Amino acid sequence: MATKLIDVHRHLWGYDWFPPSHLPKFSAEGIARRTNRTVEEVLERIKQSPTMDATGRVAIEEMEYYGIDASVIMVLDWGLAYGPGEDNQLPAEEFNRLAQEVVQKHAGKLWAMASYDPRRPRAVALFEQAVTEWGAVGLKVYPPNGYQANDERCFPLYEKAIELDVPVLIHTGGNIWAWPEWVELVARRYPDLRIIMGHTNLQAPFETQAYWDGLISGSRHRNIWLDLCDWQALGAVKEENLPELARVIRVFLDSVGPERIVWGTDLPQAGVGSRARAQTMVWADFFRNLPESGAKYGVTFTPEERDGICHGAAKAAFSNIDFGW
Numbered sequence: 001m002a003t004k005l006i007d008v009h010r011h012l013w014g015y016d017w018f019p020p021s022h023l024p025k026f027s028a029e030g031i032a033r034r035t036n037r038t039v040e041e042v043l044e045r046i047k048q049s050p051t052m053d054a055t056g057r058v059a060i061e062e063m064e065y066y067g068i069d070a071s072v073i074m075v076l077d078w079g080l081a082y083g084p085g086e087d088n089q090l091p092a093e094e095f096n097r098l099a100q101e102v103v104q105k106h107a108g109k110l111w112a113m114a115s116y117d118p119r120r121p122r123a124v125a126l127f128e129q130a131v132t133e134w135g136a137v138g139l140k141v142y143p144p145n146g147y148q149a150n151d152e153r154c155f156p157l158y159e160k161a162i163e164l165d166v167p168v169l170i171h172t173g174g175n176i177w178a179w180p181e182w183v184e185l186v187a188r189r190y191p192d193l194r195i196i197m198g199h200t201n202l203q204a205p206f207e208t209q210a211y212w213d214g215l216i217s218g219s220r221h222r223n224i225w226l227d228l229c230d231w232q233a234l235g236a237v238k239e240e241n242l243p244e245l246a247r248v249i250r251v252f253l254d255s256v257g258p259e260r261i262v263w264g265t266d267l268p269q270a271g272v273g274s275r276a277r278a279q280t281m282v283w284a285d286f287f288r289n290l291p292e293s294g295a296k297y298g299v300t301f302t303p304e305e306r307d308g309i310c311h312g313a314a315k316a317a318f319s320n321i322d323f324g325w
Contacts, residue, residue, distance in 0.1 A: 003288055003306055003310045005284065005287070006068075006069065006070045006263065006315070006323070007063070007068045007071040007072065008263065008264045008314050008318070009196075009264030009265065010059065011076070012053065012054065012073045013052050014090065015047050015054075016088075016089040017089070017095040019081075019087060019088055020086065020089055021086060024039055055102060056110060059106075059110060059267075060106055060109060062268065068284065070111070070323055071109065071110055071111075073110060073111065073113065074112075075096055075099045075112055077092045077116050078145065092116060092117075096115065096116070096126070097134055099112045100112055100134035103135075104135065108324055112136060113136055113140045114140070115140040115142065116139075117142075118151065118153040118154045123156075124157055127160055128160055136166070137167075137320060139167075141168055143177040143182070144171060144174055148177055149178075149185070150183075158190050158193050161193060162192050166194075166320050167193075167195065167318060169196040169198050170195060170197060172198055173201040173202055173214070180216075181213075183217060184218070184221060187220075191223055196317055197225065198229060199266075200214035200227055200228060205235050206231060215251070215252060218256065218260075226260060226262070228262070229263075230265070242286070242293075243297040246299040253305055257308070258304065258312060258313060259312060260316075261313055262309070262313045263287055287309055287310055291306060
């Protein structure tokens with residue numbers, strides 16, 4: 001029987017869940033330059049693409065394609081990162097609520113975390129509402145928006161997460177706000193807080209080895225789980241990198257054990273037949289068949305280690321979720 005696979009880190013987007021300048025600045029303008037299209041044309045294509053799936057249909061289809069049994073959706077509150085006068089087009093509390101409506105339609109397959117910028121007025125009350133009234137299973141914290149994980153404005157949210165017995169997933173990697181060292185300080189201050197270190201600091205090509213800093217910071221505290229999400233899109237599954245990936249995972253397991261390493265995708269990335277889809281299929285197969293994958297490169301993994309990464313550690317981090325198996 002194939003091992004169960006939990007994706008602890010994927011997304012669900014509605015086109016109006018972003019600040020007005022986000023998609024033009026970070027997606028459309030670059031694509032327009034490369035393809036000789038107008039920004040408006042590109043934005044219309046983005047709006048119609050499978051990436052903008054506020055219904056959950058694409059998420060379920062992708063899970064079936066990759067053989068993923070359960071997924072946790074990351075909602076993301078971008079609004080306050082864009083300076084005075086700009087916020088999300090749809091209020092943060094509204095798309096948080098909508099995300100919970102979507103996952104309830106796919107109960108047993110999808111769950112969703114809440115996301116509120118700690119600088120947002122009433123962030124703690126809104127987070128509590130998302131958990132107690134709408135069914136959110138945790139909190140997504142995104143420091144690249146302009147604050148550190150150990151910013152004291154985050155502390156009331158962490159304390160509320162402990163009170164509600166839900167984990168927090170804190171993004172790491174990419175800029176100074178998102179250093180894994182800040183997450184380590186949070187773990188030290190709140191030993192009862194279950195923390196998932198998003199991406200384990202890898203937000204650059206796999207060859208940069210940025211994940212070692214994440215491992216060093218995360219390994220010292222047993223309330224930190226290391227999230228391998230999105231590594232496939234950063235080159236970890238290139239044929240020439242697979243031997244090194246196997247060795248890296250061996251070091252991770254030797255450092256923290258299979259009970260503290262969780263698997264994820266960061267989907268959606270692109271449509272059927274794309275390079276991103278092929279990368280994610282290799283990513284899923286590599287871990288679903290971890291002993292066999294390692295053997296190809298002279299690295300030994302046990303079935304227990306495979307099961308820990310594929311679902312056991314996720315069930316521990318999300319001990320508040322009944323996955324049904």
